[in-house]
Amino acid sequence: MAVNDVDREQDAPAVTVAVVYHSVHGTTRVLAEHLAAGARLVPGARVHLVEIRAEDVTAGRWYDAEVMALLERSDAIVMGCPTLMGSVSAVFKAFMEAVFTPFVTQGWKDKLAGGFTMSASQSGDKLAVLQQLAVFGAQLGMQWIGVGDMPGNNWSGGTRDDVNRLGSWLGLMSQSHADLGPEQAGSRGDLITAERYGERIARLTQRWVNAVPYETSRMTEHEARALSASLREAGGAAALTGA
Numbered sequence: 001m002a003v004n005d006v007d008r009e010q011d012a013p014a015v016t017v018a019v020v021y022h023s024v025h026g027t028t029r030v031l032a033e034h035l036a037a038g039a040r041l042v043p044g045a046r047v048h049l050v051e052i053r054a055e056d057v058t059a060g061r062w063y064d065a066e067v068m069a070l071l072e073r074s075d076a077i078v079m080g081c082p083t084l085m086g087s088v089s090a091v092f093k094a095f096m097e098a099v100f101t102p103f104v105t106q107g108w109k110d111k112l113a114g115g116f117t118m119s120a121s122q123s124g125d126k127l128a129v130l131q132q133l134a135v136f137g138a139q140l141g142m143q144w145i146g147v148g149d150m151p152g153n154n155w156s157g158g159t160r161d162d163v164n165r166l167g168s169w170l171g172l173m174s175q176s177h178a179d180l181g182p183e184q185a186g187s188r189g190d191l192i193t194a195e196r197y198g199e200r201i202a203r204l205t206q207r208w209v210n211a212v213p214y215e216t217s218r219m220t221e222h223e224a225r226a227l228s229a230s231l232r233e234a235g236g237a238a239a240l241t242g243a
C-alpha cells in the first residue's frame, strides 16, 4: 500500500467526513457515493452522505437543523452539486447562504474541505463552480484539499476511463452525457477519481485531526498512465491505493 502502514492503521482513531451534495437528476449523487466509498476505505473514517434537498428550501431559504448539527461535528466537509448555468445549483446556493451562522461564529474554521461538480459539457464552466465552493470554504476558514492526481486523457492513448481525465485539480470534475441517466453517470475514470479523492480527503483528515502518519503518494506522468491502464483492466475501489 502506497500510503501509510496497514498494521498501524488498525487502531486509527475516528474522524468524521461529511459528503454534502445536491443533485436534480441523480448524476451528482453517483459521484458523491463514489467519493464516500473512497473515504470509507480509510480506517477510522465515519463517512456521512448528506443530500441537500429542494424541499428544505422555503422562500429561498434552506434549513435542516439535523444536517447543520452533523456538519458542526464533522472534521471534513466535501461539497458538490451540478453545474447549472455555469454556477452552483440554486438549491446548493441556498444551503451555502444558510451557513451564515458558522460564518459569524467561525464554527467551521480549520475543518477540511473539498468540492466536486458534474455537468454535461466537457468543460461546461465547471471551474466556476469549484471556485465558488473554494471561496465559500475560505470564507469559513476551512482548509481546502485539491484532487492531487495527474491529468488523464492528455495523450493520444488517453480515454474517458483514465484517472482525472478532465484534468481538474481545484476539485473533482465529472461529465455526464445529457441524454443518459444516473446509471451512466460520469465515466469510469471519473468515478475512480472520485474514490481516490474521497480516500485522499479522509487520509488527510486523519493526519490533520489525529496526527496519523501520512506518506505523500507521488506519481510521474509515466506512472500515472500505467495506473490508468491497470485500472482499466482491474477497475473500481478494489484497485485503489495511495490517494
Ligand SMILES: Cc1cc2nc3c(=O)[nH]c(=O)nc-3n(C[C@H](O)[C@H](O)[C@H](O)COP(=O)(O)O)c2cc1C
Residues within 6 Å of the ligand: 022, 023, 024, 025, 026, 027, 028, 029, 081, 082, 083, 084, 085, 086, 087, 118, 119, 120, 121, 122, 123, 124, 125, 176, 178
Ligand atoms: C438548467 C440547467 C443548466 C445547466 N447548465 C449547465 C452548464 O452550465 N454547463 C454544463 O456543462 N451543463 C449544464 N447543465 C447540465 C447538467 O449540469 C447535467 O445534466 C448534470 O449531469 C445534472 O446533474 P444532476 O443529475 O446531479 O442533477 C445544465 C442543466 C440544466 C437543467
